[in-house]
Amino acid sequence: MELDIKGIMDRIPHRYPMLLIDRVLEMVPGKSIVAIKNVSFNEPFFSGHFPHHPVMPGVLIIEAMAQAAALFSFENDCGVNPADKKIAYYLVGVDGARFRRPVVPGDQLRLDVVAERISRTICKYAGKATVDGQLVAEAKLMCAIRVLED
Template structure:
């Protein structure tokens, strides 16, 4: 388990771009389950779309990517000082699919697992769920680099 304060010790993202609220489970080098509470008070809903708020698909992918970054950092057994000197860059997003709109009030659950890892490069399978129904999925490739 990891709360938002612990997440901020690992990820450099901050409001309004920190898209993971809590980590529910994490198996090093295997998988992570994390979530984000989608709220109407988020700035993205001012323009997407007035009177018909839909959480943007790219934000869902970014949340998956942030969960994947947490998994990579926790799997690399870095000290807190070492983590502060590194960042995760996403190299590609493949096979992205959006199956159902996400709306304010939904709890997005990210389930990200390692397909392959070699050195600093991670290939991840990301899936997003609302109420156990898949709303999005993608393959994410990332690299952990020095800042």
């Protein structure tokens, strides 16, 4: 299954400047995803990180992995939709994060995320980010699902 930007925006609540997924190349609901983030010089974070040598912050690479995870985790679950305003999907843990090389303007970040455990309250994932086939970052992620009170 592939998704364009409209399909992505239908499934998660993030919007500019925090929407960090541009396209989904492959998705197996409840199992895994391959998503793309095109890194442009026009990203708002580059003006301060760093003006003389723009580098995508590692924390945003991790956030992109978490957004990708949200896209595939509940695709077949009618009771949970991360885009629903009554449901919050929080990144609550990051383990073993490693950053191998900088991500710079012009790079295409490929995000490969695999579910290790998905439940109605806590989900665990293994994520890798690559550019041109080279590993740039990896981490274990934990996300929590919460129903928001009115």
